[in-house]
Amino acid sequence: MLDAPMERTTEDAALALDEADPLRGFRERFCFPEPPQGSSTRQPVYLCGNSLGLMPRATRDAVLAELDDWARLGVEGHFKKRDGWYRYHEIVREPLARLVGARAHEVVAMNSLTVNLHLMMASFYRPTGSRRRILIDGPCFPSDVYAVASQIRRQGGDPERDLIRLAPRAGEHTLRTADVCAAIEQHAGELALVLLAGVNYVTGQRMEIGPITGAARRAGVTIGWDLAHAAGNVPLSLHEWGPDFAVWCSYKYLNSGPGSVAGCFVHERHTRGAGEHAFRQMPRCEGWWGNDPDTRFAMTGEFTPVRSADAWQLSNPPIFSLTPLKVSLGLFELATMVGLRHKSQRLTGYLESLLTPLRARGLEIVTPSGPDHRGCQLSLLVSADGRALHRRLTESGVVCDFREPSIIRLAPTPLYNSFHDCWRAAGVLREALA
Ligand SMILES: Cc1ncc(COP(=O)(O)O)c(C=O)c1O
Structure with a gap:
């Protein structure tokens, strides 16, 4: 009955969908921000987990426990x-590996995303001969552009010449897999690196990481x-798809807090699969936490890299941001990515079904409509004043964000968002665009 479009638009229908949601209990495990000052709204609808995920309730006590240990135990x-x-960083290794589909020795939690990207490029961007260029996607997150451009310059290149930016076809918002693969093949002889986003920050498009990685690897x-x-x-x-490396942050969907510790994947063919000498000689930024933990304190001055992604660690781990990550990964283990993905597809599909009729009022969903080609985020291109519409949403208690030129991003996340949240957000948009 709920599948009939008209009936899905009622509040009761949204509540019924929540009632039937096996993951609904996870919402209670999160702290929701207070309503904006002066606003008459109840609990805000938080659709901004693509920017900063909410704090799990258990995080506070876990962090306080570490602070108490520091007070009690010192060194x-x-x-x-x-x-x-x-x-401590080893505690998160297994759940982190499961989350990204890697082997445990292929992942490490360290630093922040852009730092890890630079560390990876120090090892994996090795321009030689005619192969000097880097291919990135468009629209690409500015920080990634700065990072690749600065690495090109560091290696004596010129970003104007050596940076290739892919763009969607004229009149389209998102990239086609075939076009990405064709560009890699076309430029193979001049490429030293391809760096792409798994899910695009503006459009919400989920790239086909497996096929694109396969195309790059076939092209060498x-x-x-x-x-x-x-x-x-x-x-x-990640292990099966086989990219050389990957990096991510933990403050968005991983709910580990602002600026919290990031993640890094290095495929095992570069660590355990490489000869010992080759692994030792690999260009890499090194620090003492990348050294074998059993000889780290021998203080010989001779670096013995751990034969895993840990070799890229520089410093001793940030305990007060690993703790929130540990708590958060515990929730992912309980809910499972399979369960979360199932709910996510239904939740985003539901929001999409409520927003599609607003096309006539100047709202275009630029995120692909196929569930396989997106995550939870829907990106709305608005023909009216996008900033004003975003302000209206905020004032009505819908927390979401705005990206130039005129995109409003709504990200219902399956761990703590409900169908009723989607229903409320769609209601505000409908009224605002009336
Ligand atoms: C796609 C993408 N790449 C890179 C970054 C930069 O991350 P950080 O500031 O943690 O280095 C962000 C931050 O939002 C991002 O969305």
Whole structure:
């Protein structure tokens, strides 16, 4: 009965969908921001998990426990407690690997996304001969453009010449897989690196990482992925797909807090699959936490890299941001990516069905309509004053964001958003565009 379009638009229908949602209990495990000052709204509709995920309730106590340990134990906290800080980053390794479809030794939680991207390019952007260029997607997140352009200059190149930016076809908003693969093949002889986003930050398009990675590998081109908007949003199979590296942050869909510790994947063919000498000689920025933990304190001055993604670690791990990540990954383990993805597709599909009739009022959904080609985010291109519409949404208690030129991003996340949230957001938009 709920599938009849008219009936889906009622509040009761939204509530019934929530009632039937097996993951609905997870919402209670999160802290929701207060309504904006002076607003008459109830709890805001938080659709901004693509920017900053909400705080799990359990995070506060977990962080306080680490602070207490620091107060009680001082330096002894490195070893003399459960989850001692010396190997603390290893606690998140297995759940993180499961989340991105990697082997445990292929992932490490460290630094922040852009730092990890630079560390990866120090190893994997090695221009030689005619192969000097980097191919990126468009629209590409500005920080990634700065990072690749600065790496090109660092290697004596010129971004004007050596940076290839793919763009969607005229009149289209998103890239076609066939076009991306064709561009890689066409430029193969001059490419030193392909760097693409797993889910595009503006359009919400989910790229076909497997086929595109396959095309790059067949062409003998190194490929890395920025998974900022993909990790915790869409299922990933990094080991099987086989990119050389990937990086992501944990403050969006991974709900680990502002600026929290990021993630990094290095395919095992570059670590355990490489000869010992080759692995040792690989160009890499090195620091003591990349050294074998058993000899780290031998203080010989000779670097013995761990034969895993850990070799790229520079410093001792940031305990107070690993703790929120640990808590968050625990929730992902409970809900499972399979369960979350199932709900996510229904939730976003539901929001889409409520917004599609607004096309006549100047609202275009630029995110692909096929569920396989997107995560949870819907990006709305508005012909009216997009900033004013965004302000209206905010004032009505719908927390979402605005990106130039005139895109409003709504991201119903399956861990804590409800069908009723989508219904409320769509209602505000409908009224605002009336
Ligand atoms: C796609 C993408 N790449 C890179 C970044 C930069 O991340 P950070 O500031 O954590 O380095 C962001 C941040 O939002 C992003 O969305």
